[in-house]
Amino acid sequence: MVNGIAYEREVEPRQSLADFLRDELRLCGTHLGCEHGVCGACTVLLDGVAVRSCILYAVQADGREVGTVEGLAQPGGPLHPLQAAFSEHHGLQCGFCTPGFLMVALELLSSTRGLTRGEIRSALSGNLCRCTGYRGIVEAVEAADLSWDR
Numbered sequence: 001m002v003n004g005i006a007y008e009r010e011v012e013p014r015q016s017l018a019d020f021l022r023d024e025l026r027l028c029g030t031h032l033g034c035e036h037g038v039c040g041a042c043t044v045l046l047d048g049v050a051v052r053s054c055i056l057y058a059v060q061a062d063g064r065e066v067g068t069v070e071g072l073a074q075p076g077g078p079l080h081p082l083q084a085a086f087s088e089h090h091g092l093q094c095g096f097c098t099p100g101f102l103m104v105a106l107e108l109l110s111s112t113r114g115l116t117r118g119e120i121r122s123a124l125s126g127n128l129c130r131c132t133g134y135r136g137i138v139e140a141v142e143a144a145d146l147s148w149d150r
């Protein structure tokens with residue numbers, strides 16, 4: 001399942017989950033930066049846990065629930081509260097890293113609330129951004145933590 005939709009495909013055993021999402025399902029919101037597990041741009045949720053889809057094989061997602069950034073808001077619908085907070089607090093510039101940050105933040109706020117700024121920084125520290133200086137990203141997650149009524 002990807003974003004609640006069941007897909008059935010035959011894949012090469014060596015195909016990464018990131019390539020499967022982008023090339024087979026055309027879910028190109030999952031970005032590829034380093035392609036070796038360092039930058040976090042390719043982060044998706046696998047059974048609710050943030051993982052790097054560039055270093056997972058697509059076959060490892062067989063029978064499991066994958067969440068990508070496309071699942072956060074419906075086309076034409078309102079932004080997800082995290083997306084709205086990133087927009088409001090200037091949590092992105094070019095946006096390349098943004099899907100990965102959103103998925104990490106989603107995992108974080110789904111399990112823990114009332115976070116300190118240090119805890120947010122620590123949770124986001126595995127994701128790289130070359131534009132924002134991180135301040136807006138941290139403020140966005142902090143704002144979503146305070147305002148997002150789940």
Ligand code: FES
Binds near residue numbers: 035039042043055
């Ligand atoms: S593209 Fe996967 S961690 Fe950088």
Ligand code: FES
Binds near residue numbers: 093094095096097128
């Ligand atoms: S907004 Fe450009 S890399 Fe993060």
